[in-house]
Amino acid sequence: MSGTDRPPVALVTGGGGDIGRAIALKLARMSTAVAIVDRDEAAARATAQLVEQGGARALAIRADVSLAPDTIAFVEAVETRLGPIGIFANNAGIEGVVAPLHEYPDETFDRVLQVNVKGVFLGLKHVLARMMQRGTGAIINTASTSAIRGRAGLAGYVASKHAVLGLTRTAALDVAGTRIRVNAVLPGPVESRMIRELEGQARDGGIALRRSNATAHGRPQDVANVVAFLASDEAAHVNGAAWVVDGGTTLA
């Protein structure tokens, strides 16, 4: 939390998607208000409506996290309209395509890195600039178990999630000595649009995505619960962590 008396304002990027929606709904219980950013405006609004139905304030904003002007604008809009951002779930991401590396399209590689790496960097940069002025806040970047494992056919995605972990660790060191914390959550496959898309493409291309003994996918709420913990004062001594949420499947 923000460490102030009032519950903090939370910001969730990719809040129109499966995991972002679950995070927004969970953070709504520990926040004054939740801002939902997504390039899909209808999806952002749908999440905002669910948050409001739960009794919390919500603000939906259409923006592309990979663009600096969009990021600067949504951070400004959230702070002006709702108040200081105390919790930031830096969650928006795309999967790219499934293809062996020697056939992986250059433009897909560039786009995946633009959204998943540059987008996470821009969010960190512009939210941290505000948090550093106040000396308090919690940021949770959504990485993936693809940040610590290879995965056949997913060159862009795996490279991008390794980079998210690198950004998390660097930011955590940059804020050391303050009451700001930057952590990463690393979900394994979650029951979601993204995983259905990837598994469908992998099946069509004859590529085995799984390299673990996974028996079941997680649920978006499983990820949201850990994000809420990392955002809370209970996690006051957790900084720079890579918190795996995969039912233990990457152990094998």
Ligand SMILES: NC(=O)c1ccc[n+]([C@@H]2O[C@H](COP(=O)([O-])OP(=O)(O)OC[C@H]3O[C@@H](n4cnc5c(N)ncnc54)[C@H](O)[C@@H]3O)[C@@H](O)[C@H]2O)c1
């Ligand atoms: N689904 C999984 O199994 C899984 C596993 C590990 C990690 N993740 C990560 O979790 C995060 C959320 O994934 P999800 O499963 O909810 O996927 P999703 O596709 O349901 O949600 C992603 C959301 O991000 C939005 N988005 C994409 N690019 C954007 C951009 N440039 N600007 C703003 N919004 C943008 C999309 O419109 C979408 O609403 C991603 O970072 C993903 O890589 C997902």
